[in-house]
Amino acid sequence: MTDAFWKTSLSAVEKNKILIRGYRVQDLMEHCSFGDVIYLTFTGDLPAGRQGQIIEMILTSSTDHSFLAPSIDATRFVASCGVPLQAAVAAGVIALGDHHGGAIEQCAKLLQDSVRAATTAMEVVRDFRRRKQRVPGVGHPWHTEDPRTIKLIAKAREWDIAGPHLQLAESIAAAVNLPLNIDGVISGIISDIGISWQYGRAFFILPRVVGLAAHTVEEITRERPFRAIDLKDVAYDGPPERDVPRR
Amino acid sequence: MTDAFWKTSLSAVEKNKILIRGYRVQDLMEHCSFGDVIYLTFTGDLPAGRQGQIIEMILTSSTDHSFLAPSIDATRFVASCGVPLQAAVAAGVIALGDHHGGAIEQCAKLLQDSVRAATTAMEVVRDFRRRKQRVPGVGHPWHTEDPRTIKLIAKAREWDIAGPHLQLAESIAAAVNLPLNIDGVISGIISDIGISWQYGRAFFILPRVVGLAAHTVEEITRERPFRAIDLKDVAYDGPPERDVPRR
Amino acid sequence: MTDAFWKTSLSAVEKNKILIRGYRVQDLMEHCSFGDVIYLTFTGDLPAGRQGQIIEMILTSSTDHSFLAPSIDATRFVASCGVPLQAAVAAGVIALGDHHGGAIEQCAKLLQDSVRAATTAMEVVRDFRRRKQRVPGVGHPWHTEDPRTIKLIAKAREWDIAGPHLQLAESIAAAVNLPLNIDGVISGIISDIGISWQYGRAFFILPRVVGLAAHTVEEITRERPFRAIDLKDVAYDGPPERDVPRR
Amino acid sequence: MTDAFWKTSLSAVEKNKILIRGYRVQDLMEHCSFGDVIYLTFTGDLPAGRQGQIIEMILTSSTDHSFLAPSIDATRFVASCGVPLQAAVAAGVIALGDHHGGAIEQCAKLLQDSVRAATTAMEVVRDFRRRKQRVPGVGHPWHTEDPRTIKLIAKAREWDIAGPHLQLAESIAAAVNLPLNIDGVISGIISDIGISWQYGRAFFILPRVVGLAAHTVEEITRERPFRAIDLKDVAYDGPPERDVPRR
Numbered sequence: 001m002t003d004a005f006w007k008t009s010l011s012a013v014e015k016n017k018i019l020i021r022g023y024r025v026q027d028l029m030e031h032c033s034f035g036d037v038i039y040l041t042f043t044g045d046l047p048a049g050r051q052g053q054i055i056e057m058i059l060t061s062s063t064d065h066s067f068l069a070p071s072i073d074a075t076r077f078v079a080s081c082g083v084p085l086q087a088a089v090a091a092g093v094i095a096l097g098d099h100h101g102g103a104i105e106q107c108a109k110l111l112q113d114s115v116r117a118a119t120t121a122m123e124v125v126r127d128f129r130r131r132k133q134r135v136p137g138v139g140h141p142w143h144t145e146d147p148r149t150i151k152l153i154a155k156a157r158e159w160d161i162a163g164p165h166l167q168l169a170e171s172i173a174a175a176v177n178l179p180l181n182i183d184g185v186i187s188g189i190i191s192d193i194g195i196s197w198q199y200g201r202a203f204f205i206l207p208r209v210v211g212l213a214a215h216t217v218e219e220i221t222r223e224r225p226f227r228a229i230d231l232k233d234v235a236y237d238g239p240p241e242r243d244v245p246r247r
Numbered sequence: 248m249t250d251a252f253w254k255t256s257l258s259a260v261e262k263n264k265i266l267i268r269g270y271r272v273q274d275l276m277e278h279c280s281f282g283d284v285i286y287l288t289f290t291g292d293l294p295a296g297r298q299g300q301i302i303e304m305i306l307t308s309s310t311d312h313s314f315l316a317p318s319i320d321a322t323r324f325v326a327s328c329g330v331p332l333q334a335a336v337a338a339g340v341i342a343l344g345d346h347h348g349g350a351i352e353q354c355a356k357l358l359q360d361s362v363r364a365a366t367t368a369m370e371v372v373r374d375f376r377r378r379k380q381r382v383p384g385v386g387h388p389w390h391t392e393d394p395r396t397i398k399l400i401a402k403a404r405e406w407d408i409a410g411p412h413l414q415l416a417e418s419i420a421a422a423v424n425l426p427l428n429i430d431g432v433i434s435g436i437i438s439d440i441g442i443s444w445q446y447g448r449a450f451f452i453l454p455r456v457v458g459l460a461a462h463t464v465e466e467i468t469r470e471r472p473f474r475a476i477d478l479k480d481v482a483y484d485g486p487p488e489r490d491v492p493r494r
Numbered sequence: 495m496t497d498a499f500w501k502t503s504l505s506a507v508e509k510n511k512i513l514i515r516g517y518r519v520q521d522l523m524e525h526c527s528f529g530d531v532i533y534l535t536f537t538g539d540l541p542a543g544r545q546g547q548i549i550e551m552i553l554t555s556s557t558d559h560s561f562l563a564p565s566i567d568a569t570r571f572v573a574s575c576g577v578p579l580q581a582a583v584a585a586g587v588i589a590l591g592d593h594h595g596g597a598i599e600q601c602a603k604l605l606q607d608s609v610r611a612a613t614t615a616m617e618v619v620r621d622f623r624r625r626k627q628r629v630p631g632v633g634h635p636w637h638t639e640d641p642r643t644i645k646l647i648a649k650a651r652e653w654d655i656a657g658p659h660l661q662l663a664e665s666i667a668a669a670v671n672l673p674l675n676i677d678g679v680i681s682g683i684i685s686d687i688g689i690s691w692q693y694g695r696a697f698f699i700l701p702r703v704v705g706l707a708a709h710t711v712e713e714i715t716r717e718r719p720f721r722a723i724d725l726k727d728v729a730y731d732g733p734p735e736r737d738v739p740r741r
Numbered sequence: 742m743t744d745a746f747w748k749t750s751l752s753a754v755e756k757n758k759i760l761i762r763g764y765r766v767q768d769l770m771e772h773c774s775f776g777d778v779i780y781l782t783f784t785g786d787l788p789a790g791r792q793g794q795i796i797e798m799i800l801t802s803s804t805d806h807s808f809l810a811p812s813i814d815a816t817r818f819v820a821s822c823g824v825p826l827q828a829a830v831a832a833g834v835i836a837l838g839d840h841h842g843g844a845i846e847q848c849a850k851l852l853q854d855s856v857r858a859a860t861t862a863m864e865v866v867r868d869f870r871r872r873k874q875r876v877p878g879v880g881h882p883w884h885t886e887d888p889r890t891i892k893l894i895a896k897a898r899e900w901d902i903a904g905p906h907l908q909l910a911e912s913i914a915a916a917v918n919l920p921l922n923i924d925g926v927i928s929g930i931i932s933d934i935g936i937s938w939q940y941g942r943a944f945f946i947l948p949r950v951v952g953l954a955a956h957t958v959e960e961i962t963r964e965r966p967f968r969a970i971d972l973k974d975v976a977y978d979g980p981p982e983r984d985v986p987r988r
Contacts, residue, residue: 008314010311010313010461010465011313013389018312020311024394025307025308026397029308029399030398032307033303034280034281034306034454037306037307037310041311041461042461042464059281060281060284063267064257064265064288065258068260073253085445086341086343086348087341089340090340090341093337094333094337097333102333142260142262144262146263147263151273151276155277198464198468199460201331202336202460205332205336206456210284210285211257211288213449213452214257214288217289218256222254
């Protein structure tokens with residue numbers, strides 16, 4: 001067993017049988033929502049309460065942010081170049097880095113570490129200030145009252161899902177006098193339902209694939225191939241035209 | 248309007264407002280499942296019946312197929328190399344090509360074209376035989392009675408979702424005497440609920456991201472960096488060691 | 495041997511020894527140019543003449559085409575999102591599809607098949623016209639007298655590298671009264687030096703990685719994170735804001 | 742100028758003119774090696790000495806490491822799935838992360854920062870030990886006397902390219918009693934020829950694209966689609982088969 005090249009606790013496949021965390025896939029199809037199955041995959045167990053439902057709500061919050069999202073723009077350019085759907089989608093997925101949804105990972109780790117160590121919001125903020133770093137999960141370039149965060153927080157409360165992690169996130173936001181943003185709220189909620197911070201960005205990647213696929217199809221069906229920018233939007237500030245020196 | 252560099256009918260973002268196909272994102276979060284939102288994004292309208300539910304069932308069917316899926320193996324190797332989660336997931340997404348889930352696109356196009364043109368299963372099969380090509384959507388290397396296809400077909404019937412496309416897919420499979428596989432069943436169902444074939448592979452990419460993310464986290468947390476194969480599994484059949492000729 | 499999971503004729507690695515097509519890597523480093531090694535890798539043998547030199551000339555021709563190339567734009571957006579260098583580069587590489595350098599593959603296959611079958615330029619053109627398809631390798635949206643194609647053709651002639659494939663490409667261009675473009679010229683030359691069409695796009699991917707890496711570093715070092723477009727460049731033509739219907 | 746959406750000092754394109762750092766592309770094709778052009782692109786100037794030649798030697802050192810490289814394995818799996826060449830190559834490029842060539846970036850930064858600050862090898866080692874981190878650029882799982890590093894160091898000396906950065910790298914290796922590995926040697930040399938650490942991984946990505954392209958073509962032409970592992974290499978240690986609890 002320990003010598004096998006491939007080892008997993010996630011799934012098992014035999015002839016005519018597929019098990020996800022031990023459950024037969026056809027039973028999950030019959031009795032569970034996709035949100036339940038995500039919870040199962042990431043935690044090892046099916047949810048006892050509305051965790052699957054809040055996961056679906058998180059997914060719905062983040063499918064698309066129009067061209068304001070660099071992931072969408074990147075996929076649009078790639079989709080115009082004559083590539084299969086999954087390749088154009090993958091290019092946009094790569095963009096979901098530290099500055100684009102990736103803060104969910106950093107913020108969820110911070111919340112989970114801090115709650116475990118009983119660190120207060122003031123201590124967290126002081127620590128970031130000392131290292132001259134920005135606290136993750138707060139502030140948004142566009143939305144001052146983000147309808148997504150308002151709805152998620154309201155439902156997490158109503159469904160008794162909100163716990164110490166979301167509480168800490170809100171206290172941190174209050175301490176720096178900035179609104180908790182969508183990354184911060186998602187971080188708080190997934191931490192409160194017991195999901196490891198290492199899965200953090202998956203909650204942004206997954207729904208964004210819906211938007212990336214739709215933008216790919218729209219680019220292919222509505223636009224001409226090889227998306228061409230306008231030369232008037234380009235400024236060159238390198239060396240002027242010159243001759244190659246002869247050696 | 249027509250001159251704008253970026254054009255879309257999918258979504259709109261203003262300060263504190265995000266519209267998906269015209270609907271406020273917070274309303275979708277409150278009233279719709281993630282399956283409903285996928286249907287909305289890909290067709291332009293919210294489902295009138297259980298289309299969102301069958302979409303969730305399709306997603307649940309395809310999150311993971313263990314190491315038998317090259318997408319999972321590729322992501323495992325990449326995840327071992329010290330890259331962020333979204334990058335490892337993207338590598339696996341790229342693998343979802345013509346031979347790995349991509350048949351959904353080809354098969355859905357075939358079904359939609361054929362139903363529109365009133366082409367029969369026998370005509371479809373004859374046409375493929377004449378071109379010496381394999382009919383997509385039939386046969387599976389592993390499963391003779393795939394529990395996923397059985398469940399999907401049963402529910403599509405029970406919920407009155409099954410229509411002429413799934414019917415044609417089943418007739419084609421019968422004509423070549425092979426079981427309809429998971430690609431074929433998904434193709435039939437998404438066609439029957441009115442989704443364009445161009446979105447076909449999205450129904451495989453989307454759920455597989457769940458599995459790819461989970462395998463990435465498992466690789467990072469349970470395995471050593473830089474996944475190393477065993478030299479005994481390698482055979483070299485190129486030229487023997489030789490000297491560079493002097494010119 | 496035949497049972498090994500991994501089989502290759504390309505390279506072999508033992509302790510303190512790396513063989514590329516049988517040659518010790520340190521000998522290749524000492525005696526060969528990078529162009530020679532590319533020729534060796536793709537054909538199995540070191541060049542007898544100036545094939546390595548014309549390959550370097552091809553590479554130099556295609557490192558960058560500024561923001562007029564969607565690959566560069568895509569990588570710029572991705573690079574702004576906080577991802578490692580190789581991830582931003584990979585996003586641009588994905589863009590090098592059928593409409594962006596990918597024609598080298600199609601065109602080289604056409605030339606190699608046609609020369610093998612002794613098909614004439616007129617027959618090639620007639621065949622494409624009959625299928626109402628565009629001949630690959632001719633015409634360019636920007637350059638009427640592309641300095642890269644002029645230089646490549648001149649040197650291929652001067653060095654006696656030009657042969658029947660480049661000749662056929664030029665005849666096809668003459669027959670449709672369009673200039674042979676950079677894809678067409680590269681296709682002709684790599685075919686004349688004996689490289690299989692299946693490697694075609696590699697001659698564009700490889701040099702473009704230089705440009706993609708440089709644009710990534712420039713984006714990271716000169717621009718602010720999360721490249722933001724201007725809302726005035728966006729036009730939304732989807733449904734107006736509306737209420738989710740209650741079911 | 743400052744308001745343009747796209748800004749660059751790297752290249753400029755006009756009708757029938759392409760400038761790379763100010764030089765006409767056709768002049769670079771005529772008078773420079775590909776190594777020279779890489780040096781030009783990354784530093785802004787053409788090399789005065791043999792910098793282009795040592796760059797070509799670095800590239801030749803790292804095109805392929807057979808299946809011992811996870812990048813090659815990942816691309817092999819992806820290539821078997823029916824995707825275009827550039828997509829399979831991109832999947833392997835993504836793998837070139839912190840544990841797979843990425844150390845060049847970390848090591849070059851360390852060398853450049855340390856030489857600038859006149860930090861000694863002993864101080865560098867002490868600092869890493871204090872932080873309980875591994876020094877980058879030393880030790881190799883396979884090669885105790887790596888033929889690539891021996892050749893690179895010898896030529897860098899012979900050509901008077903070796904300077905304080907390579908010297909520091911060697912002193913660090915001596916201080917920890919491990920051989921300087923290929924990442925460490927490349928880091929030292931590119932630093933000594935004046936290339937910023939931020940381009941570090943490009944010197945591994947670039948040549949590896951040659952190997953990734955060749956392995957993609959070999960997989961497609963010699964192997965069956967959908968690379969299938971052997972079930973005996975899989976060990977599942979998750980929960981046993983179980984029923985979905987009814988709620």
